[in-house]
Every structure is written in structure tokens, then in C-alpha cells.
Amino acid sequence: MSGHNKWAKIKHKKAGTDAARGRLFSRIIKEITIAARNGGGDPNSNPRLRLAIQNAKAANMPQDNIKRAIQRGTGELPGATYEELTYEGYGPGGVAIMIELVTDNKNRAVAEIRHILDRNNGKLAEAGSVSWMFQKKGTIEVPRQGVDEETLMNIILDAGADDMKSDDDSFEITTSPEAFDGVKKALEDKAIPISSATVQLVPQNSVRVEGKEAEQVLKLMEALEEHDDVQNVYANFDIDDSVMAQLNQ
DSSP states (O other): OBHHHHHHHHHHHHTTSHHHHHHHHHHHHHHHHHHHHHHOSOTTSOHHHHHHHHHHHHTTOOHHHHHHHHHHHHTSSOOOOOEEEEEEEEOGGGOEEEEEEEESOHHHHHHHHHHHHHHTTOEEEOTTTTGGGEEEEEEEEEESTTOOHHHHHHHHHHHTOOEEEEOSSEEEEEEOTTTHHHHHHHHHHTTOOOSEEEEEEEESSOEEOOHHHHHHHHHHHHHHHTSTTEEEEEEOEEOOHHHHHHHTO
């Protein structure tokens, strides 16, 4: 599996810590605020806000937090003025990296991201040098246990999904951004459990990294994820499962 899914699984294992939970809440609040600012405070007419609220509820975020984030976005409550930024970079082994941020201080953010990359054998890249390797896709993960593969495939294809892949633990469904809501609703209507659902950047090719480079890539990804302004990090690395098991011991 390529970097976006591999890293998602690593993050899931780390998500139980209080620090990780705090970062998750902060990111969801920023996403709700930005979504409400750009598309209005009604989730019924704002798909981005609707997904952000669903993710907030899945993370057990209190309803009051969600409401205040929406109100800050619509201007009903005062709050920081956030700016959305995307940076491109390279990691160890030539791995391509896309970094999405929401920040109230652009100059500070770019300086700190450059420092993280430099410190971890990576580098900031020119705009456009990496982004062509990624495509925006809807990604829905369904746990494998108790789900019939053929039935699942029929449901998602009828709803407009593009593809489905599987591993020992789960099915990964890929959709266009436009079909994402419809496929997700079709699964919910059939009471099929969903582990995660998001619209994200998916790499179109992968770079295999091994040994020390593999360890350096994961260290860089974790350092970027821990930055307060970073919302999402995507990369096109591929690491063998046996190597992953060793690195996660």
C-alpha cells in the first residue's frame, strides 16, 4: 500500500494518546470554522461542513464545541483569522510530500515547516513540483470482519464508487469527490460500518523506501503531524509490512 493509507494506519495506532486527541480536536475545530466561513453554517447545503461535523461526532467532540466553531466561522462569535496553505516537499528517498495547513501566521508557519523538513532529511519544494503526483479522492474504509466483499462491491459500484482494494483488516473504497457523499450514504443506509471517511490527496505512484530511509520518512511524517498548524500530510512512500512491524515495535 502507498503512503496515504499506510500512514493513516500508523496514525490510528497513535491516536489514543491525550496529545494526539488534543491535536485531532484542534484540527477538526479549524476545519469546521474554515468550512463555515467559506460555505455557510448550514451543513445541509455545505458538504465540507457536513463532513467536518461528522468527523467531530466520530471523535466524540462535545456539541457545544462544534456549535462555537461554526459560529466563529460565520462571524457570530469572534475568533482568529485563519488562512489555508498548501506546501510541497520531498522527504528521504525522494518521497513526495503534500502538507496542508490552517494558520493565523503564514510567515511563522512556512519557517517552521521548512525547519522540520530540513532537520529530517527533507526539503521544501517549488509549487507544482509535487502536486501533480496527487489526485483528490474520497476514501472510505470499511472493516473487513463481518462484511461480504461481493455485496460491498455491488453497493459501492451502484452508488458511483471508482474502486475498492482490501488488506487483512479492511476494505478501502475510492470515489471521486463528487460521488463521495452518495457512496457514504449508501453504506450507511445498508448499516455497513465505516472506520473512516475523508476526501484526501491520493498519490498516483509510490516510492519504495527501506532500512534507514524508511525510519527517516516515518520520523519526518510524525514531526509534521505534530505541528499545531498542520491539518493533513500526504506522501507517496511505500514500506514493506515486515519493515513496518519492526519500526512500530
